[in-house]
Amino acid sequence: MTKLTEHDISKASRGQDLLLEFTTRGRLMITEIVTHGSPAHLDELVAVLLLQQHGEEKLPGVNTAQFRCLTAQDNVEELAQREDTVLLGLGAAFRDEGNKHRIVDEHVVTGDQTQKNECAATLAAKFLGLDQEFRWRKILRAVLHTDKNPPNLALDLSVTVMEFQLQGWGLHAVLQYTEMTLNAHLKKADQFAATSLLPMRQVELQLNGKQQWITVIEGDDPKAPAFARFLGAAVVVVKNPSGHIQILPTSHLRLDMRDVVRVLRSREEWARGNKLDIPWKQIEQEGALKDYPTWFFHKETNNILNGGRSRPDIPATKIPLDTIVETVKMCLEGGFEPSRQERCREGICTSTLKNQCRWYNFALLRCRAIQVKMH
Structure with missing residues (x-):
């Protein structure tokens, strides 16, 4: 040894x-x-x-x-x-x-x-x-x-500056903190105003008989969606230079985005040569689908997110931008497949195995409601 x-x-x-x-x-x-x-x-x-x-x-x-x-x-x-x-x-x-x-x-x-x-x-x-x-x-x-929830700058700042003084901060130090905070938000406001120069296009959207619009933005300015909503957009669709896409509806309209996320998740897998072999209700559920992570449904904000700044590791969608905008319109406007819409409005689904409706696999909520009543 x-x-x-x-x-x-x-x-x-x-x-x-x-x-x-x-x-x-x-x-x-x-x-x-x-x-x-x-x-x-x-x-x-x-x-x-x-x-x-x-x-x-x-x-x-x-x-x-x-x-x-x-x-x-x-x-x-x-x-x-x-x-x-x-x-x-x-x-x-x-x-x-x-x-x-x-x-x-x-x-x-x-x-x-x-x-x-x-x-x-x-x-x-x-x-x-x-x-x-x-x-x-x-x-x-x-x-x-x-x-x-969105934070309230005024309330947050007012409480903070008083609390600093109660904790012994000198008035000059509190003033400096206030100035730095306000300057940060003033700079943000200046940048926000500059977004008006960004190229944005509007796509008509009919919601409950009222004319609204989708604003489509191609760029990476995080303030652009807020500016588009300020101008009155019902939905903002943003395509980043990386190819990632975010769909951001205006909160006060309380839009039901389940159809949108279900169709996008289905179309995503079709574009990748795959098929979603899970029930329709699971396809539309909030959050992410473990085996299909491309689209995240943030139910609290109603946003549908394909990666982006917070998740650059998520693969960019394979769905073309125009198809995504068309999907949002189709799902939110409430219509039916054009060649069958008359019977659909009568409450009759004419889709069969031999003559299947082009929209059948989208499992739209309005279509499912007709099918339930028929059976």
């Missing part, structure tokens, strides 16, 4: 020390916290602070882990399997018993709504046992509300 020298023992000991530095309780040290594509939202920022300040015992290494946003080069499934990575606001599709402590994602995937009323901050707080602590409860409620 080879005799170990003092140098060998020292070297082995150092190796063990390095291993202990890298692992704790059999887990790899957390080296990275990744959220969706830039910009990170308030709930993710708060989640990072919670994890870095209070999560070291449960997630060794998290207090010094690098925080970054997802890039187009990332693969979310691979990140979900990496034991040294925490995911915030993404990764739910790949969550399992082995990694659920590292995936903090409230989004609905394949019908799982168990965490849809949470946000990254509240989930992180629950994981750490901080959600019921008095000092965090009000903050977490506010962050959750802001995540689910």
